[in-house]
Amino acid sequence: MDPASITQASATLNGKLRELPRAQSECTIYRVHRHLRNVNPKAYEPEVIAIGPYHHGSNNNEHLKMMEGHKLRYLQQLLAAKDPPDDVGRYVAALGGVEAEARRCYADLPETLTRAEFIQMLVLDGCFIVQLVRKFDRVGLRERNDPIFQMNWMINSLQRDLMLFENQLPFFVLCELYDLIEVPGQHSRFWYLLFNFFTSLYPGEGNTQKPIEVPRQVKHLLDFIHRSWLPPPQGSGGSSEVTIPSERLRFISSATRLKEAKVMFENRSKGKTLFDVRFEKGVMIMAPLTVEDRTESFLRNLIAYEQYFEHNQNNFVTDYVKFLDCIIDSSTDVAILSRQGIIDNWLGDEHKVAEMVNRLGDSVAGPGRSFVYAKMFEDVHKHCRKRRNRWMANLRRNHFNSPWAVISVLVGLVLLLLTATQTLFTILQVV
Template sequence: MEVSPIANDSAAIQPNDQWAIDIPSKHCCIYRVPTKLRKINEEAYTPQVVAIGPFHYKTDKNEKKEPAYPKEYEQMEKQKKRYLDFFCNRTGTKKEDITTFIRSRKEKIRHWYSEEFEMINDEEFVEMVKLDAIFIIELFWRSHKWTRNLSNDGYPNPEIPYHLSVNPCRKNITKEDLMLLENQLPYFILEGLYSDFVYKVLEERGYDVPTFLQLTCEFFFEDPKIPDAVKQRGKGIAHFTDLLRTYYCHEMPPIGELETMYNATALSEAGLKFNRSKHEKPYVQFHHPEILGRLPCLNCSAISACLPCFKCVPYLELMQPRLELSHFLVEIGTEVLYRNLMALEQCHYPFETRICNYIRILDNLIVSGKDVDLLVDRKVIANGLGGSEAASKLINTLCDQIVPCDQSDKDSGDGLSKKLNDYYENPWNRTMATMTNTYFSNFWRGTATIVGIIILLFAFWNFLRPFVM
């Protein structure tokens, strides 16, 4: 048996527990979502229009043994056959050659899955992989900007009927389906087919051909440039869900052990500022100079609040306790993406749950619509659901039945949640925050406070002057 490219990944679980049962190979990386997670929102793990791989492949019990898909998949099954014909005509490839290529790797492909699928015989399995793989390659190829500039010498023309990539709605739904953990093919078979039947053919014709990884990145991230995190992972990418996790958790710093912490409103009332980070991927970082723990009076939040023109002064920014969070878009697709990334971590990376930990932090910060409004005002969250309560409910349910555990964070000192709790529970921080909100919340109130203090000092001096002169 060939060794999986992710077999040596120290974070990968050897699936022998209650989360993944009946597993033929310790190298599997495509899982059926655990029942406890699926029950929370089954639709988030189920493809809408296109079924990929064996988890959603059905076989009739009749004599014909024809694959039986729900009605919502039937149209796309016809599309897969059209794409296979287009692919073979343009590349000059025989369908038998593709079948032979896949058949020689079918055992390795089967070992990628957490179940044996005994009801699907080898020929059905190979045919299923062939249709699904060529469909994905053809879709990615047609979606790539580079292909639209080719002359019509046998390669894609964006005006071909049934071209999914010209319909933004259908493309978006298909993209969402290809993110699902249960709806995956091993990445190596897609890359292998593309390399042998597309890349080599075009290279021989003198074209500067994009790699399959470039096609994939443009399809999912709308950028042909391969992200550094994905480039570093290289051959270790298992499938599209794994690629997305690699991309999203790359910049996230360790956050230590997690515990229950105070919500965003409470922390804000204690003087903590929430800032949008420059990082666009999941990121959270607490900035609190040690000297403020001993001398809270050095906190410059009051000056920054009443004199916003000085916000750009480095010293003032440095001396303000703040929590930096990456921009988080809350919309319908958010739930699908993060539920599947978290399900992958629970099954395959149980000791490196970076995405789960990030969502857990958001879950603790947001307990009501008031917290959402605060973070929206600070441009940390963009609420695409309309009501703040709807956004709060979505974030709060993402962590249901999730067990966050990141062993790589255990030696990073006090966890982020403990630092934030200690900050809130320090009475000086709340006192300074109360004074700032009461007397220095804006320019006019700050000016009035300073003028009042000056008048009070003059009055006190006038009272004392007869006694000291």
């Protein structure tokens, strides 16, 4: 290569290196990657409200513009409620001080978003969230004709939208605004208000964590929900006590197959989290799971969060969904679990529940180095390998897999009994 080409190539590469964006280690709010989004795009898209920059201002989001007026109205109510009335400049100044830090939280900010527009968005979106959860808790704060609290579906949609992976503000922004609106430093109270607002969205019981003293340890509302819906602590006797590396992991069969192998299912509804699945003396003990219209979106966004922050080694939602995918293959499996009160099916159609569960794991990275249900899976396999259980499973699968098969076996037994009886009488007559 001639010296001129070497010089030109070196200069070009050095220029690109200087223009290289900062490392994304500080980023906490991403867009869902294409492979995951394509499985079910609607699960990651807001229905009624855009929070943060990713869904603001798009021509495809006409249905979200109605809430922009409600954001302004909530801000106006906040300012007017103070005596004397508050100045919005105080909120703008407070968030202006953390604007640079907030920007660094986003992995894909639109280049056209100016500093003033970004701060305005933080103030409007953040004040709306803080005022919404305050009103949800205290009826006295609600205006007489507030449409958000006059329509039940609106709260349900807001609960769903405010936890979406892409629809987030940095948590410290919310805490800054809460300090201006309420008493500064009372973040345990804010934690309670948020948990109270989202509690009906959780499809099962969790092991609620106490408020975190340092707000910047919480990334955003989806991280808050993840932290507030924990599995049993290590060493509590639950399924997370012992883990087995994923390369040695063997998945278990569906509920139908397990039932054939004399595995029983039991609903443990009180005092245990959704993730505390146990296998004791041939009985799989599970807490109830509610499946409704928002459940798929709720689980998908938590899975997406765990996919982006997998280094936390706290992928209990992904692991639980993989466990569900193992035991649910068809509507028959859903029916077995529903009869035991383990699945509370608000969708009505058992096939829809099975289809939802089977697709939740699509384009999701498999279990990591430690799968929390691995030890329980091994115990199930040991139970199914017992000769008597294996024989019963084969018998049921091959000879009792339909009403007609049962009838044919019974007819065969009756004929065998009649033949034996006739032979016995013949022998007696000869004797």
